Amino acid sequence: MHEILATSFDTHLPLAVILLRLLVACGLGLVIGIDREARDRPAGLRTHMLTALAAAVFTIIAIEMIETFGAGGRQTQLDPIRVVEAVTAGVAFLAAGTILQSRGSVRGLTTGAGMWLAGAVGLASGAGYLTVAILGSLLAIIVLLPVRLLESRLFGKPPIGNEGNEDDS
16 A cells, blocks of 8 residues: 555656646736636636646646656657647637627637636646746736727727627627
8 A cells, every 4th residue: 555655646846846837827827817807707817727727737747647658668659749739629628618609799709818828828837837937927918908908099998897899708
């Protein structure tokens, strides 16, 4: 029993590194989800945080599997791009669920794009590319907040609220 427990908790990445990557993913998912939560959209803070966290967990699992099963000259084929594809497909499925079409109006595109970005940020965080994850999140904040104010001034879109603008749901 001791051997089973010992090998079940062994990781190639140090626990502190795993924890940091997961915390960064959660934190950046929160940052991306703030705008959606403030606008009372269906996918807000928790959804974006969980999306980023799940992507980071899948990425760390892939890294651990490569270390575990790819070592020792075995004939195992390991392709980290498959993890990116799988996470992207899963997040796209969730994001598509936030997009609604009703009476010629499309709503939820920005929320869906935010979830997609949260997945990418989670992948970057899980892989240890924290600079990429942080920069992606900072740019998301610029797109979601100052660009929204610019849209308001240039195109007369309300700066905040639940009005039915097609790409702000």
